[in-house]
Amino acid sequence: MIIASNRTASPGEPKVGGLAVAIWEALRERGGGVWFGWSGETLERETRGVRLFAEDNVDFALADLTEAEYEGYYLGYANRALWPVFHYRVDLAHFDDHEFAMYEEVNRRFGRLLAQFTRTDDTVWIHDYHFLLMGQEMRQSGWEGPMGFFLHIPFPAPEIFTSLPQHNRIARALCAFDLIGFQTDRDRANFERYLREIGRATFLDDGRIRAFDHVFRTKAYPIGIDADEILGLAEGEEGTAAASRLGRIIDQRALVLGVDRMDYSKGLPNRMEAFGRMLDDHEHTRGRVSFLQIAPPSRSDVDAYQDLRAELDQLSGRINGDYGDLDWVPIRYLARGYPREMLAGLYRLSRVGLVTPLYDGMNLVAKEFVAAQNPEDPGVLVLSEFAGAAEQLDGAILVNPHDISATADAIYQGINMPLDERIERWKSMDSGVRDRSIAWWRKSFLEDLEKIPEEVK
Ligand code: ADQ
Numbered sequence: 001m002i003i004a005s006n007r008t009a010s011p012g013e014p015k016v017g018g019l020a021v022a023i024w025e026a027l028r029e030r031g032g033g034v035w036f037g038w039s040g041e042t043l044e045r046e047t048r049g050v051r052l053f054a055e056d057n058v059d060f061a062l063a064d065l066t067e068a069e070y071e072g073y074y075l076g077y078a079n080r081a082l083w084p085v086f087h088y089r090v091d092l093a094h095f096d097d098h099e100f101a102m103y104e105e106v107n108r109r110f111g112r113l114l115a116q117f118t119r120t121d122d123t124v125w126i127h128d129y130h131f132l133l134m135g136q137e138m139r140q141s142g143w144e145g146p147m148g149f150f151l152h153i154p155f156p157a158p159e160i161f162t163s164l165p166q167h168n169r170i171a172r173a174l175c176a177f178d179l180i181g182f183q184t185d186r187d188r189a190n191f192e193r194y195l196r197e198i199g200r201a202t203f204l205d206d207g208r209i210r211a212f213d214h215v216f217r218t219k220a221y222p223i224g225i226d227a228d229e230i231l232g233l234a235e236g237e238e239g240t241a242a243a244s245r246l247g248r249i250i251d252q253r254a255l256v257l258g259v260d261r262m263d264y265s266k267g268l269p270n271r272m273e274a275f276g277r278m279l280d281d282h283e284h285t286r287g288r289v290s291f292l293q294i295a296p297p298s299r300s301d302v303d304a305y306q307d308l309r310a311e312l313d314q315l316s317g318r319i320n321g322d323y324g325d326l327d328w329v330p331i332r333y334l335a336r337g338y339p340r341e342m343l344a345g346l347y348r349l350s351r352v353g354l355v356t357p358l359y360d361g362m363n364l365v366a367k368e369f370v371a372a373q374n375p376e377d378p379g380v381l382v383l384s385e386f387a388g389a390a391e392q393l394d395g396a397i398l399v400n401p402h403d404i405s406a407t408a409d410a411i412y413q414g415i416n417m418p419l420d421e422r423i424e425r426w427k428s429m430d431s432g433v434r435d436r437s438i439a440w441w442r443k444s445f446l447e448d449l450e451k452i453p454e455e456v457k
Helices: 018-029 067-086 097-117 134-140 167-174 185-197 227-235 237-250 268-281 303-323 340-349 364-371 404-416 419-435 438-454
Strands: 002-007 033-043 051-055 058-066 124-127 147-150 179-182 209-211 214-220 254-259 289-294 331-334 352-355 380-384 397-399
Touching: 002 018, 002 097, 018 033, 018 058, 018 438, 033 067, 033 097, 058 067, 058 097, 067 097, 097 134, 124 134, 124 438, 134 147, 134 167, 147 438, 167 185, 179 185, 179 438, 185 209, 185 214, 214 438, 227 237, 227 340, 227 364, 227 419, 237 340, 254 268, 254 340, 254 364, 254 404, 268 289, 268 303, 268 331, 268 404, 289 340, 303 331, 340 364, 352 364, 352 404, 364 380, 364 419, 380 404, 380 419, 397 404
Parallel strands: 002 033, 002 124, 033 058, 124 147, 147 179, 179 214, 254 289, 254 352, 289 331, 352 380, 380 397
Antiparallel strands: 051 058, 209 214
């Protein structure tokens, strides 16, 4: 098993986060393998090899980037072109040929490095938007065995995807994989529509697709979580301690909680405005509801992220200034991360989980919120219809996050929902989260990928 993702877990340290655990388990379950990725280091000079770290039966193969590669490949093309376009923010995208050349160069160098680790009967699984070209590089380096790709972020409608000057190059490279996995049917359908309308693809009777001289399959594999792990954390010592620490401060007020990386795709300003609108529209909620938003800054070297930070500081300040009182702060906005144990405890304490991204591949926070609830007194999930998770979490109150009034109403509805309705909605979501777990995701992708060599090419 050979897996590549931009960042890997840290060798020798506990594997935290759903994805890191899923990949780690996939490698170990299959008798070991290689987990390849960027070391997180940048060097001034040119760099070529990898550093190897062995843990159990897994080899971590970590490559460094030069400072120029970090700028062009990571901050540049991946996070200033692909991330915004794939999240429908063409207005924020920055297209620069030099940055694309760096992206291509890193994919090429990494593809060649990875090809060196493969043996005849291996299976290769490559992850996410940092490595869209890597499959093609692997094929050019001679790898002919099974090779799958999973996209963690949305795949946009073709009208948006084609705004990328290199869309054809990217689509062609993706088609070098045998199996291309998406978070949702919507993403898969967008990719297939691009192939049909622009890539002149042929759709074969057995479900396979022929495009750009390759034959491959596509399918949605909604990523999941380990619900028991989250529940255990929520009920554990650190989770309950965090909940009682916050509980003392918010007193008897209802807690509305948001937990996100600070990213413009997460709809944080809209969410704060919606909370402010609810206080506007329903005077009696003032002093009775507290909104906690946890949002650690990420990618702060990219301008759009600095602008977002300033906007959130300003908005939360304004709402608190307008409505706050001697003994009540409407919005607690914490620009830092917290350990998973604490987050799980806070999810459980909340009356409303507010997960309102403008666009999101899946959104695992929504699933973690559901898994952490007390079955006898569960909270309500207010979820954006543009999060991948909305395809599955039918018990949530679904909202259009651009519609501030509707989001305000949904928060209000969540705060006031009777217990029997809360329980009913939560039950259907919890069973879905448990069925489509992170283990299910990994197994179903790999089973499909490993069937490929049996198919006639
Ligand atoms: P992200 O955009 O990072 O992931 P998401 O899936 O919500 O989004 O969260 C990832 C993890 O980070 C969660 O496990 C969450 O608990 C943790 N996290 C978030 N905020 C945190 C905070 N403030 N402090 C500590 N931990 C925090 C990308 C895609 C998603 C997709 C995932 C997985 O953008 O759409 O669901 O990959 O495929």
